[in-house]
Amino acid sequence: MYTFARLSIYVPRGCFPPNLISTDALLLATLRKVQSPVGDMGTGVGSLALAVSALTGFETVGTDTNITCLKAARINAIKNRVYHLFHPVACDLLRAIRDSALGSVVANPPYLPLDPADPLDTLTCCGHDLKLY
16 A cells, blocks of 8 residues: 555556656646646556546546556545546547547656667666666
8 A cells, every 4th residue: 555645545566656756746746736637648556647636626537558557546546535536548548538628638657777678668668777767
């Protein structure tokens, strides 16, 4: 069990926990000021999207391709009483979301201390010394 922005976050095996990288808190500080629905691409267990909903009262859409993490996000939404504001969607990026549905979109992929094997890996692997971060 993890805590993020005073929320209790369940993280099953294979999903990234909140607070692993500093950008979680930085993004949340910025998103506290939003005045419209927010999309969270690669929401994982939903910690950032749920915190935005809890702090602003606006709806959030969390997309991810990892069904295990999306199920955990739904559990976290229920447990933290923001289930009526959070909408988990299984899709790649925002492909299943209407263009006009969201006022803001955020992506905060995990930055792993691994060397990228190919250009696509640079989305999550920042080198053993985190030089891409």
